[in-house]
Amino acid sequence: MKKHIKILSPCGILGYGFPEESFLSGMQDHPDAIVVDAGSTDAGPHKLGAGTAIVSKTACKKDLAHMLIAGHKNDIPVIIGSAGGSGAEVHVNWTLDIIKEIVEENGLQGMKMAVIWADIPNEVIKNQLKADKVVPLGTSVPPLTDAIVEDSTGIVAQMGAEPIMEALAQGAKIIVCGRAYDPAPFAAVGIYHGFDPAYAYHLGKVLECGALSSEPGTTKDCMMGVLYEDGFEVYPTNPIRKCTPVSVAAHTFYEKDHPFLLKGPGIILDLEACDFKEVSEGRVRVTGSKISFTPQYQIKLEGARCVAYRTFVIAGIRDPILIDQIESVEAEVKESVVEQYKEIDSEHYEINFYNYGINGVMGDLEPIKTVGHEIGVLFEVVAKTQELASALCSSVRSTFMHYGYHGRKSTAGNLAFPFAPSDVNFGAVYAFSVYHLMETEDGKQLFPIEYSEV
């Protein structure tokens, strides 16, 4: 077993970019692998539902070219987690096309590639549902049903380190993972080389965000992780950034529900007793990470489905007489449109108003009741079809524009539209329909690996 291994994380999301000097400086420290996370559910359900990527092809290709060329030159593995953002088949294929272009343009042919798929067949999920082996992940997530499964597009599950370790054992030098638990591709390298899974996963948790846990933190720069038998160290490869004990400790807070208990596929990380020490300027050593393996291996399912089509309008209001009674006027406008379209079942659409300058950002959760001298109103109609949304939204707009509210002086029009045309057809609206934990045999069963030579 090696005394230590090094993993270079170029950036927080593949395609976010990184300074070339940082990457080259990292490569001079001879990493044993280059690993990048490409995924996130942050941008909402649309990416998974519609099969689109988080970053542009150009941005992804630019980052990936640096990584693949360096991996080829140094004969070290390059691993991509949650390819294409959501990690479903369409996103993985999008990434594979980009890899193909890079390989051809740079003469990198001959590298062994592994593709690890994370799409979970509907039948598998339905069988597990029947056996009571699927539970909602969170108290506000509705239970899963067969109908929701069938209605969802491209259900994926987050893989753990196991299938990625298998691909490493088979000698793959490019590993493209479908949806993966963000730290897993990093952890796989460490565990494969015989290091403690607690440190391997905790290091993965730090590295998956690039240089975010340094000061000044960013996802658009490189971070190096060094795994030892009894701990790990991290440092940014750009000299303008430093890791501090607090910056690394506080990072485990980021976008997780609990600050020191982190649940992943088949594991729970416990970071409560960790110790964070500065070992040299900007370099922090972490010890005391603990891991437990859950008695039953569970994977997190993610799925999205189309729930409606939307048309929306943005308008400004400056008239104080209208602003004073805006919410009641909006209610009356809504009522009038429902009345105008009596023949359409009101279950088939919804009219919503968002008043920026009052509570646009927080809605009912807004504690402050002051109102600006002008407000921005966003209104939308969501409906079963785009045509219906568009037709109804046009009526909401014309009714609102000319509505004769109580005390009106401005009889020429109520809304200031910044754009012509004012109505924007948005297209499909998706919702996360699957966010559940499902029991499975082990970490590898549902994540098939395909090998090839690029």
Next chain:
Amino acid sequence: MDRLVDIAKVLRSKNSGPFEITLDILFDNIEYYHRVIVSHVITRESICALYALNPDDITQIVFFEKALGIKITYNRKVSSGTFRDRDVYGAQQHAPLMGLMIP
């Protein structure tokens, strides 16, 4: 008395998965952290009052001294990125915390 925003180093909100939002309050010295802890200004009740939440909506309130931080996680009324959601990343839900007065 200081406003929380004037003694915290980081005050932020973010999705923790598509069905929850998590609020992080981080400090850069232990004195400030302890001042907030002993003040008992941050409790399930105070957060419910500030954010118009039911106690059941709050899934975690955790004080973590090692990282000089406090984490509060609550259920979203609407899941991220579908209609009626107002903040897809959950990144602008922290502001009400700023004005909390800490003795």
